[in-house]
Amino acid sequence: DTAVSQTPKYLVTQMGNDKSIKCEQNLGHDTMYWYKQDSKKFLKIMFSYNNKELIINETVPNRFSPKSPDKAHLNLHINSLELGDSAVYFCASSQGGTGRYEQYFGPGTRLTVT
Amino acid sequence: AQSVTQPDIHITVSEGASLELRCNYSYGATPYLFWYVQSPGQGLQLLLKYFSGDTLVQGIKGFEAEFKRSQSSFNLRKPSVHWSDAAEYFCAVGALYGQNFVFGPGTRLSVLP
Numbered sequence: 001d002t003a004v005s006q007t008p009k010y011l012v013t014q015m016g017n018d019k020s021i022k023c024e025q026n027l028g029h030d031t032m033y034w035y036k037q038d039s040k041k042f043l044k045i046m047f048s049y050n051n052k053e054l055i056i057n058e059t060v061p062n063r064f065s066p067k068s069p070d071k072a073h074l075n076l077h078i079n080s081l082e083l084g085d086s087a088v089y090f091c092a093s094s095q096g097g098t099g100r101y102e103q104y105f106g107p108g109t110r111l112t113v114t
Numbered sequence: 115a116q117s118v119t120q121p122d123i124h125i126t127v128s129e130g131a132s133l134e135l136r137c138n139y140s141y142g143a144t145p146y147l148f149w150y151v152q153s154p155g156q157g158l159q160l161l162l163k164y165f166s167g168d169t170l171v172q173g174i175k176g177f178e179a180e181f182k183r184s185q186s187s188f189n190l191r192k193p194s195v196h197w198s199d200a201a202e203y204f205c206a207v208g209a210l211y212g213q214n215f216v217f218g219p220g221t222r223l224s225v226l227p
Contacts, residue, residue, distance in 0.1 A: 004157075041152075041202050043217040090157060099116075099208025099215040100146045100165065105157035 003027050004106040006091050012112045013081055021076045021109045023091030029104070031055075031097040032074035034066060035090040037108070043090070049074055050097040081113045116141035116207045118218035126224040127195050135190040135221050137205030146208035147188040149179055152220075153201045161203075164188060175199070200225045 004025045013019050025032060033056075034046040047066045048056035054066070063079040074091060088108045094101040117140045127133055139145055146165055150158040162173025169181040179190045188205060205218040 041220045041222070043204065043220075045215070092158075098210065100210055101208070102148055102160050102163055103158075103215065104160070105150075107157045108155075 004091055004093055004104050006089075006106040006109050008109060009107060010110050010112075012114065014114055015081055015083060017081050018077070018079045019081060019111070020078070021089055021091075021111075023074045023076070023106055025072055025091075025093040025104070025106075027093055027095075027104060029093040029095050030071060031094045031101070032068065032071070033092040033094075033103065034074065034076050035092060035105075036060075037088040037090060039087070047074075047076075048097065055097055078111075081111075083113050086111055086113045115214055116145060116209055116216050118205050118207050118216050120203075120205055120218040120221045122221045123219070124222045124224065126226060128226045129197050130194050133190075133192045133195045133199070133223070135203050135205075135223070137188045137190065137218060138186055139188065139205070139207045140186065141207055141209065143210060144183075146210070147179075147181060148206040148208065149173065149177070149188075149190050150204045150206060150217075151175075151201045152204065158204065161190070195223075195225055197225045197227065199223060 031050045033048045049068045052068045065077045067075045091106040092103040094103045119138045148163045149161040152158045164171045164181045202220045204220045208215045
C-alpha cells in the first residue's frame with residue numbers, strides 16, 4: 001500500500017488553464033503539506049494543513065488554492081496557469097504539525113505549462 | 115527561524131569509496147535533524163533522524179550521521195558507496211515549536227563505476 005499517493009504523476013497543460021492535483025495519505029497522520037520543487041531541486045513549502053485547518057500559507061500566488069475535504073486528503077487547485085508554475089509538486093504528511101515530526105512524501109507530480 | 119546549508123552542490127565518488135555529505139544548520143535551540151534521499155524521478159525518502167541522545171545515528175541503506183552541536187553540523191556518511199546511491203540528498207531541520215521544517219538546497223551525488 002502506498003503511504004502518500006498523488007495523481008496525476010505527469011500533467012502537461014497550456015497557459016491560462018486551471019488544473020488540480022490530488023493527494024491522499026493512509027498513514028493516519030494529522031498534518032499534510034504541499035511543496036514545490038524547482039528545476040534546481042530546491043524545495044519550498046507552500047501550504048500545510050492540520051486536521052483540515054490551514055496552518056501554513058507561505059507566500060504563493062492566490063492562484064494556488066489548497067482544499068482539504070478530510071484529514072487524509074489535501075488537493076491543490078491552480079488557476080490561470082503560468083509558465084513559471086512548471087515544477088514538481090510534492091505532497092507530504094506527518095504525524096503532527098511541528099518540526100519534530102518527520103514528513104513522508106508522495107512520488108510527486110511533474111507539471112509542465114506550455 | 116532555522117536555516118540549513120549544504121556546502122556541496124555536487125559530489126562525485128567512485129563505487130566502493132567512502133562518502134561524507136555536509137550539513138550545517140542555524141537554530142537557537144536543540145534542533146530536530148533529518149536526512150532525506152531523492153532518487154531520480156522519485157519522492158523523498160527518510161534516511162535517518164536525530165532528536166536527542168546518542169549523537170551518532172544509524173539509518174537505512176547503511177547510512178549514518180553524526181550530530182555535532184559545537185559545529186552546528188549533521189554530516190551524513192557511508193563507508194562504501196554503491197552505484198544505486200546516486201541521488202539527491204537533502205538535510206532538513208525542524209523546530210520544536212511552530213510548524214517550521216526547513217530543507218537545505220540539496221547535494222547531488224554521482225557514483226563512478
